[in-house]
Structures are given as structure tokens and as C-alpha cells.
Amino acid sequence: MMMDYTLFGDVVCFDTTYRINNANHPCAPIIGVNHHKEIVVFGVTLLYDETAASFEWLFTTFLEVMRGKQPITIFTDQDAAMAKAIAKVFPKTYHRICSWHLFQNALKHLGHAFRKSNKFGADFKSCMYDFEYDEDFINAWDSLLEKHKVRDDKWCMNIFEERIKWPMAYGRHAFSAGIRSTQLCESFNSRMKCYVKPRFNVLEFFTRFEKLLDDVRYQELESNYEMRHFKPPLKMNVPILRGARDVYTSNIFDLFQQEYEKSLGIIVQTCIEDPPLYEYKVCVYELQREHKVIFNSEDKSISCSCMSFEFVGYLCSHALKVLDIWNIKVLPSQYMIKRWTKHAREDCLLDYGGKIVKADPRQIVSNRCKDLNRNAVKVATRTTESEDASIFFARKILELSLEVEKFFTKSNKNIDDGSSNSMDYGHECFSKCGQ
Incomplete structure (x- = not known):
């Protein structure tokens, strides 16, 4: 888990909804995503309660085990005790509220507004996702309050005070691996139900949890095998896609290829030249929403107002359109972050004493056995x-x-x-x- 966190602990999801044993104590996994954008487990905790003190102890212990590395972003539900502990233990971490939990809370507290207008839900989601600048969000939020007559609602006042944690207008700048919610935890909890039963004692719990971890790791092993032996299909045989396919893992390449496809429908509306900087206003064909792309012709750097690269870790369709205008047919290396590549696990990791951390020998042997068995069975079946x-x-x-x-x-x-x-x-x- 320490190796996984060192490589992929930039984004963490934490959720306490799963319960274990007859006392109904929370069982909280600490998870993220690996280079295949699949679940990776950093830890799990059994909590006695959900007080700020308990969360502070948990996060402090986790931080010590992980050699003081704080995540860039952490996703949780809307819990005041948890938020207090995160602010104290992870002061450098950007705390985001799960978008799904936030919307469920809106349904709970603003049910009258949802019932009164079938457009309230869409307007609320628009405030959550659609704006790139904080002033645009504030204007949209003010319009929602006025339009649906919820300006004096206490819950609306409270979440506006926490606005840095939930609308995308305040979240695009921080790397989040494209994650917006703790749905990863929900998915993992569903899997955990197949392994862990409420009647289990602590020893039985961890025995079964180890089995779950083995299966999660085996899923990555399968993805690594597919990555080494098969290439995802190209929808267009162009240099930038061929190069990206050689570097990115299959799942990330598929997402990148979708962005390239979208770039074909991007229209450049204006260009302001101030060499070496060039500012483009672009939009999707037949849509009015504009994005601003700035390109530096000297160092080939590029940025977009949607901040997709900062948020998900690969370039957006708007930036790819401008690169194509400049006849840049190979993706610049600075825009291929290692955590999404086939070589993400090649770094040497050091322990507290500065020695190289090696993988669990038992896991290495197990992985070899599974890999060799797979190949042997395929050949045997064919013969x-x-x-x-x-x-x-x-x-x-x-x-x-x-x-x-x-x-x-x-x-x-x-x-x-x-x-x-x-x-x-x-x-x-x-x-x-x-x-």
C-alpha cells in the first residue's frame, strides 16, 4: 500500500458509509486510482466513532505511515468533523466535497424547490459543473437564489460559505484525476460486501480484506498484461494518436482519443497575437460557450481556461485544436504526466532510512504464477x-x-x-x- 500511495496518492477518496459488526461501527477505505484509472487501495480503518478527534487520529497515523506525503486533493462527504480534521492534518491538501453527496443533500434540504420547479435541479447542477471562473459561478448562484426564491434558505447560505469545496469553478486548478465524487468508495464498498460480513470479528475481517486486496491487485495485473500485449485501436491514423498510444495506458489513451475527436469539431473564433503569446477564443461547433487557449510559440507551452490538463492530467480538445493549427503533430512531453503512462510504476521508492522499498516477495511470486498460468492455459487450449x-x-x-x-x-x-x-x-x- 505504501508503494501504491507513493505513486498514486495524489488523489484520495475517503468514505465512512460502510458499516461492520453488530455495533454498526464505520469501516472506511482510503482509496484512489492507479495509472489505468482503476481502484487502488491505500488503507482501511475501523473507527469506533466519527468525531473530529477520531478523524484527526486516523489522518495523523496515515500521514506518519506514508512518510508525511499529503495528497493534492481529497474527496469526502459533507461532514463537519471530518472537514475539521482534514484542515488540521492536511493543510496543503485541497478538500473537495463529493458532488453526488452534495446533490443528495440538496434534494433533502431543498425538496420544496425541486417540487416547485422541474428546472431547479438543472440550475443547481449548472452551478456545480458549468463555470470556469468564480465570478461567473457567483452570478449564476445569485440568479438561482433569486429565480427559485431560496435566498433566505439556511442550507444555501451554508454551502455558499463552503463554495471553495464543491463547484468546478473553484476546483479546476487542482489535480483530481478527473474525479468529482466518492463513487469510487461506493464501488469498492459494494465489492467489499462480497468478502466481509457484519458478523466477522476483527481477525476475520482483515483475513477476508486481504483476499479482497489480492483480487484488486490481480485486476491491475490483468490490465498490465493487456497493456503489454495489446494496443487499443486508433480511430484515426494520425501521428499524435500513435505517439499517445505508445505512452499512455489503454484506458487513458481512450479518454485522450475522445478529446482528439472532439477537437475536430472545435471552431477558432478569434486570435490575439502578442508574440510569442497567441490567445485564441474557441468553441464547439453550434455551441455558444467560449474557451480561451493561450499558446507560447517559443517553448510550445499551452493552457486552456477549462483547465482540463490541471484537473485530469491530459490535454483537452480546445488545446489540441490549437496545437494542430501550429502543425504540432507530436504531443509535447510536458503534457504526458507519468502517473497516466505505461511506465508509472518504474520509480524506485525509499523507506524511512533511505533504502529502496521492494514489493512483497509473496505478491511477486503470486503475480508470476498467475501470469505464466494465463499464457500456458491459452497455448494448451489451442493445442x-x-x-x-x-x-x-x-x-x-x-x-x-x-x-x-x-x-x-x-x-x-x-x-x-x-x-x-x-x-x-x-x-x-x-x-x-x-x-
Whole structure:
């Protein structure tokens, strides 16, 4: 888990809705996403209660275990005690409220507004997602309050005070891996129900939880296998997509390819030139919403007002359109962040003493076994379609088993030689001590 957090702990989701044992104590996973944008587990906690003191102890302990590394962004539900602890323990972390939980709370507290107008929900979601600048959000929020007559509602006043934590107008600048909610935790909790039962004691819980972790890690192993042996299809055979496919993991490449497709429908409306800076106003064909893209012709840097790169970690369709205008056919390396690439796990990690942290040997052996089994079964299944192929395969298996045994014969010989030398050295020391 420490290795996973070092590599992918930039974004964390934390949720306490899952309950365990008859006392109904919260079981809270601490999770994120790996380079395939699949669930990765950083830890789990069994809490006695949900007070600010308990959360503070939890986050402090977690921070110590993870060598003081604070996440860039953490997603939680709208809980005051949790927020207090996060502000104290993770002062450098951007705390975001889960968009799904926020909307559910809106349904709960503003039910009268939802019932009165079928447009209230759409207007509320527009405030959550649609604006790039804080002043635009504030204007839209003020319009919502006036239009639906909820200006004096206490809940609306409270969430406006917390606006830095939920509308996208305040969240685009911080890397969040494209995450907006704790739905990852909900998905993980659903899986956990298949492994962990409320009647389990603590020992049974962690035994079964380890099994769940093994299966989560095996899912990444499968994705790594697919990544190494298969390439996702290109929808267009263009250099920028070919290059991106070679670097990104398959899931991230698919998302990037979607952005490239969207770029084909982008229209450039205006361009203000102030070399080396060029400011473009762009919009999607037949839509009025504008985005501002700034390109630097000297260092080939680019930024967009939608801040998609800052938020999700790969370039948006608006930026790709401007790069194409400048005939840049290869994606600049500074816009391929390593955590989304095939090489995300290649870094050496250090422990408290500065020594390299190695993966669990048992996990390495297990992964080897699963990988080799998969390949062997595929070949064996194929050979059963032909008697000659089956005979050939059986003969090669026998030959291969004899060759493999040679590796262990060499290892045993080296161990025997080493043991003999050690015994001689020990006998020599004993003799000298006797003298």
C-alpha cells in the first residue's frame, strides 16, 4: 500500500458509509486510482466513532505511515468533523466535497424547490459543473437564489460559505484525476460486501480484506498484461494518436482519443497575437460557450481556461485544436504526466532510512504464477484442437521442465558452496578463539 500511495496518492477518496459488526461501527477505505484509472487501495480503518478527534487520529497515523506525503486533493462527504480534521492534518491538501453527496443533500434540504420547479435541479447542477471562473459561478448562484426564491434558505447560505469545496469553478486548478465524487468508495464498498460480513470479528475481517486486496491487485495485473500485449485501436491514423498510444495506458489513451475527436469539431473564433503569446477564443461547433487557449510559440507551452490538463492530467480538445493549427503533430512531453503512462510504476521508492522499498516477495511470486498460468492455459487450449499439436506441446513441456530444473540445480550448488565456505570460516574462527 505504501508503494501504491507513493505513486498514486495524489488523489484520495475517503468514505465512512460502510458499516461492520453488530455495533454498526464505520469501516472506511482510503482509496484512489492507479495509472489505468482503476481502484487502488491505500488503507482501511475501523473507527469506533466519527468525531473530529477520531478523524484527526486516523489522518495523523496515515500521514506518519506514508512518510508525511499529503495528497493534492481529497474527496469526502459533507461532514463537519471530518472537514475539521482534514484542515488540521492536511493543510496543503485541497478538500473537495463529493458532488453526488452534495446533490443528495440538496434534494433533502431543498425538496420544496425541486417540487416547485422541474428546472431547479438543472440550475443547481449548472452551478456545480458549468463555470470556469468564480465570478461567473457567483452570478449564476445569485440568479438561482433569486429565480427559485431560496435566498433566505439556511442550507444555501451554508454551502455558499463552503463554495471553495464543491463547484468546478473553484476546483479546476487542482489535480483530481478527473474525479468529482466518492463513487469510487461506493464501488469498492459494494465489492467489499462480497468478502466481509457484519458478523466477522476483527481477525476475520482483515483475513477476508486481504483476499479482497489480492483480487484488486490481480485486476491491475490483468490490465498490465493487456497493456503489454495489446494496443487499443486508433480511430484515426494520425501521428499524435500513435505517439499517445505508445505512452499512455489503454484506458487513458481512450479518454485522450475522445478529446482528439472532439477537437475536430472545435471552431477558432478569434486570435490575439502578442508574440510569442497567441490567445485564441474557441468553441464547439453550434455551441455558444467560449474557451480561451493561450499558446507560447517559443517553448510550445499551452493552457486552456477549462483547465482540463490541471484537473485530469491530459490535454483537452480546445488545446489540441490549437496545437494542430501550429502543425504540432507530436504531443509535447510536458503534457504526458507519468502517473497516466505505461511506465508509472518504474520509480524506485525509499523507506524511512533511505533504502529502496521492494514489493512483497509473496505478491511477486503470486503475480508470476498467475501470469505464466494465463499464457500456458491459452497455448494448451489451442493445442487441443489438433492431435499433432497436442503431442508437440506435451513433448516441449517435458523438455522445458528439464531446462527449468537446471536453474534450481545451479542455485542449490551455489548454496552448498556458500554453506561449505561459511562452515570453514566458522571452524577457523573457533580454532583461533580456542588458541
